[in-house]
Amino acid sequence: MAITLRxxxxxxxxAETTQVTKASKMMFLTQSAVxxxxAELEHQLGGPLFDRHGRSLLLNDRGRYLLPIAKKLIFQVRNVESMLTENKASLAGSLEIIASSSIGNYVLPYPVGLFMRMHPDVRINMLVANTRQAERLVAQGVIDLGFVEGGIADEAVRRTPWFEDELRIIVSASHPLATQEVFRIPDDLEKTAWVLREEGSGTAEIFKTRLGNHAALLNVVTRMGHTEAIKKAVEAGVGASCLSELTICRETEYGWLKSLAIEGISTRRQLSxxxxQDKMTTRLMEEFLRFCGIMTECGLSREYLSSPRRLDELLRYAAGAAADSRQAP
Incomplete structure (x- = not known):
């Protein structure tokens, strides 16, 4: 049996996770399939590629030799596929993207839906995961584009700044702090109970880090593992919280929650x-990247992210303007 790309x-x-269990989750396969x-690959190549150390699989000399060759072959085959299936007459194809939680749940769904309506032969599949998982899958070439909130360490991955996000304090409309426009530290920290994300959450960690020594004043009464649950708890009056501005657009627009800027502390973070680095940029990828760029080029207000109708109007107008500029002599 011939060796397969799979x-x-x-x-x-x-090789990159050192465990069959982790690799199976990454590949969305069963452990037995991995x-x-x-085992079949090692049999076909006439010997082991890993040394077994407990539950870990570490590359041996044969495996270290094969790894860069395997990566190069995967990228070459995918680039050939992209090159030969490109249709210059119309925009068509299937794009695989991955996005971190805030972006995947609150930013990209409307633009992705609109882009596919504008190009009926395009399919965009989106996986929502954390930044580390997104970086790993992009580095492996499994995913075409990633949209992340955190930093990137892998040298094989190219990072392009997109736009900035900001963390905000949220309280219910009836909360005493709802009469204010800014949240003052340390005075306001002791005036409320807190509803925060679970330990290890990027948003919660950034908030506590920016608070510095004042974080000790937080009276955390409950932790919840999902942004939607936190918003409902805050709306019900359980306490205050700190969430990405991108995740609270709808609630603040309708007055269900009050959003406060944090005085004297920068809570901005870069979305990218x-x-x-070596993946071929197809026409579909290029067009989708340009489309995403419209959101920053036009100074997209956060309020548009909460309304598909308003986002639809803005992006259609901007897309038309961009098309006109490309056709101009």
Whole structure:
């Protein structure tokens, strides 16, 4: 039986995670499927590619030799596929993207839906994960584009700044702090109970880090693992919270929640688009990236993210203007 690209993909996943369990989750396969594919590859190549250390699989000399070759082959095949299937007459194809939680749940759904309506032969599949998972899948070439909130460490991944997000304090419309426009530190910290994300959440960690020594004043009465649950708890009067401005547009627009800027502390964070350094940028990728760029080029207000109708109007206008400028002599 000939070696397959799928076997190489599984080999790369195991090499980078050092465990069959983690590789199976990354590849969305069962552990037995990963183990069988790896065993078959080692049989076809005439020997082991890993040393077994407890539950960990560490590359041996043969595996270290094969890894860069396997990665290069995967990228070459995908670039050939992209090159040969490109249709210059119309925009068509399937794009695989990944986005961190805030972006995937609150920013991209409307633009992705609009882009596919404008280009009926385009399909965009989006996976929502954390920044580390997004970086890993983009580095492996499994995903075409990533949209993330955190920093990037892998040298194989190119990062392009997109636009800035800001953390805001939220309280219910009836909360005593709702009469204010800014949240003052340390005075206001002791005036309320707090509803925060679970330990390890990027948003919660940024908030506590920016508070510095004042974080000790937080009276955390409950932690919840999802942004929507936190917003409902705050709206019900359980306490205050700190969330991304991107996630609260609808609630603040309708007056269900009051949003406060934090006085004297920068809570801005950079959102970025990532892609593999060696991955070919197809026409579909180029058009989608340009479309996403409209959101920053036009100074998109956060309120548009809460209304598909208003976002639709703005992006259609901007897309038309961009098309006119490309046709101008």
């Amino acid at each position: 076997q190489f993909e599984i080999f790369i996943a195991v 183990s069988m594919a790896l 688009i990532i892609q593999h």
